[in-house]
Amino acid sequence: MTALSADTTPVRASGASARLTAGWHAADGPASLAEHTELYGPLPAHLGGLHGRRRGETLADLVLAAGLTGRGGAGFPTGRKMQTVASARGPAVVVANGMESEPASQKDQALLSRAPHLVLDGINLAARATGAQVAHLCLARNRSGLTTGVLAALAERERAGLDGVPILVHELPHNYVSSEETALVHWLNGGEAKPTATPPRPFERGVRKHPTLIDNVETLAHVALIARRGPEWFRSAGLAGGAGTMLVTVSGAAGLPGVYEVEVGTRFADILALAQPDPGSSGVLVGGYFGTWHQIGVLAQLPFSAEGLKPAAASPGAGIIHLLPPDSCGLVEAARVLRFLADQGAQQCGPCIFGLPAVADDLAQLAAGRPEGDPLDRLERRLGQIAGRGACRHPDGAVRMAASALSAFAADVAGHARRQPCRAAGPQLRSARLPAPPGGWR
Amino acid sequence: MNLRLRVDPIACTGHGLCADLAPELVQLDEWGYPILADDVPPALAVHARRAVRACPTLALKLGRAERGAGQAQNRRDHGPQRSHGSRRN
Numbered sequence: 001m002t003a004l005s006a007d008t009t010p011v012r013a014s015g016a017s018a019r020l021t022a023g024w025h026a027a028d029g030p031a032s033l034a035e036h037t038e039l040y041g042p043l044p045a046h047l048g049g050l051h052g053r054r055r056g057e058t059l060a061d062l063v064l065a066a067g068l069t070g071r072g073g074a075g076f077p078t079g080r081k082m083q084t085v086a087s088a089r090g091p092a093v094v095v096a097n098g099m100e101s102e103p104a105s106q107k108d109q110a111l112l113s114r115a116p117h118l119v120l121d122g123i124n125l126a127a128r129a130t131g132a133q134v135a136h137l138c139l140a141r142n143r144s145g146l147t148t149g150v151l152a153a154l155a156e157r158e159r160a161g162l163d164g165v166p167i168l169v170h171e172l173p174h175n176y177v178s179s180e181e182t183a184l185v186h187w188l189n190g191g192e193a194k195p196t197a198t199p200p201r202p203f204e205r206g207v208r209k210h211p212t213l214i215d216n217v218e219t220l221a222h223v224a225l226i227a228r229r230g231p232e233w234f235r236s237a238g239l240a241g242g243a244g245t246m247l248v249t250v251s252g253a254a255g256l257p258g259v260y261e262v263e264v265g266t267r268f269a270d271i272l273a274l275a276q277p278d279p280g281s282s283g284v285l286v287g288g289y290f291g292t293w294h295q296i297g298v299l300a301q302l303p304f305s306a307e308g309l310k311p312a313a314a315s316p317g318a319g320i321i322h323l324l325p326p327d328s329c330g331l332v333e334a335a336r337v338l339r340f341l342a343d344q345g346a347q348q349c350g351p352c353i354f355g356l357p358a359v360a361d362d363l364a365q366l367a368a369g370r371p372e373g374d375p376l377d378r379l380e381r382r383l384g385q386i387a388g389r390g391a392c393r394h395p396d397g398a399v400r401m402a403a404s405a406l407s408a409f410a411a412d413v414a415g416h417a418r419r420q421p422c423r424a425a426g427p428q429l430r431s432a433r434l435p436a437p438p439g440g441w442r
Numbered sequence: 443m444n445l446r447l448r449v450d451p452i453a454c455t456g457h458g459l460c461a462d463l464a465p466e467l468v469q470l471d472e473w474g475y476p477i478l479a480d481d482v483p484p485a486l487a488v489h490a491r492r493a494v495r496a497c498p499t500l501a502l503k504l505g506r507a508e509r510g511a512g513q514a515q516n517r518r519d520h521g522p523q524r525s526h527g528s529r530r531n
Contacts, residue, residue: 349475
């Protein structure tokens with residue numbers, strides 16, 4: 001395990017788990033095409049779409065057999081999504097989502113800044129698998145260094161004549177909801193980077209009304225390895241029923257914060273141990289700002305996978321673990337995250353325009369120990385009314401996060417409601433430092 | 443065939459006429475935005491259609507109740523206000 005000296009996110013891989021990170025965990029710049037090819041071998045030429053292939057032999061079939069699920073947070077089976085788009089009417093479009101708008105996640109930036117060719121291989125393969133004529137890679141506008149590296153990698157590939165379809169790189173406004181898949185489609189179609197009402201979902205009618213495959217960049221990097229090594233190889237990693245490896249971002253009260261590649265289903269405590277958690281830390285946010293708060297002990301023995309975390313009503317999301325420092329208050333942090341999410345909404349739907357600011361106020365009053373009326377009573381009523389009523393899942397994620405804080409920090413809730421002094425030494429999470437006003441939508 | 447009301451939450455600006463015209467099917471939250479009942483019983487279909495026609499922003503729609511993606515939107519997933527759904531069934 002090596003830490004980086006550069007100002008980029010430390011990436012740490014542990015032995016057998018290193019697949020995506022093999023060879024680049026100690027790098028401080030993007031791998032060249034030559035280095036990439038030496039490490040992983042050439043991009044397979046024989047895998048294609050549905051036409052002229054027997055059942056079970058298409059790339060989508062291989063990806064389905066591998067059991068790869070989306071690494072952007074939703075966890076949908078990638079192969080099934082590919083099959084759906086490949087068999088839809090008309091030419092398809094591929095969109096790679098490298099926005100990483102989740103403040104507690106660093107893994108997509110780490111991946112793109114070290115192994116851009118792995119992601120670009122995945123885009124190339126996804127385009128072939130779906131018969132797409134064009135592919136788009138969406139990045140956040142305020143990360144120009146990342147974009148520069150990706151464009152340089154694309155130029156290398158162009159000189160080598162590697163990609164059959166054009167891969168267009170876009171820099172989108174960096175708002176929390178702008179990475180939602182309908183927001184990407186809306187922006188690529190000339191609109192604002194805000195979610196739109198569904199149906200239609202992008203796989204039915206997306207970019208320029210074509211069936212559109214949208215995958216997270218880490219997901220596509222796994223596709224690039226499945227195409228080379230096969231589904232059996234992919235499944236040879238994975239514990240407790242999980243398939244393959246995943247990138248996990250550990251931040252907060254840890255001696256070795258950073259991005260880790262671990263087997264899906266690795267015991268939660270074993271992932272924490274890699275990052276050397278502060279022994280006094282007890283509260284943890286899992287899954288990111290759309291995730292849930294817990295006491296570490298509740299999760300310790302559970303496998304880190306969508307299935308494994310279910311008993312605790314948690315989900316890995318995009319592979320995110322944030323450890324609360326011992327001198328911080330979970331309610332204070334949850335209130336900050338909720339305020340951030342309320343500010344970052346697209347302000348299109350009632351639940352987002354009115355609901356989220358209202359519950360953010362309630363939680364802030366509770367966290368500050370300055371309740372007006374009964375904020376807890378209001379929260380219990382309002383949190384149940386907001387979910388499922390926006391065009392996208394933004395309000396759902398925000399209220400789930402808030403509700404989990406009330407239950408994980410129930411003892412603090414009781415104390416705060418009685419106006420007892422809070423043990424928080426001050427704000428700890430990155431949300432406290434994030435600029436609230438979004439940088440526009442177009 | 444069961445009918446179901448749906449609302450486009452972006453188009454909806456909370457006029458609230460739907461709740462006036464079909465109170466059995468539409469409740470308003472404290473900010474005036476609709477919370478829709480589950481399936482529309484045949485006896486109330488005429489009220490549902492009237493509410494759809496009256497919506498100033500054309501946000502309210504009446505369609506077949508299908509299972510699958512997108513069906514959870516604007517339902518009472520959980521929370522205290524389940525009275526309409528349970529009363530009819």
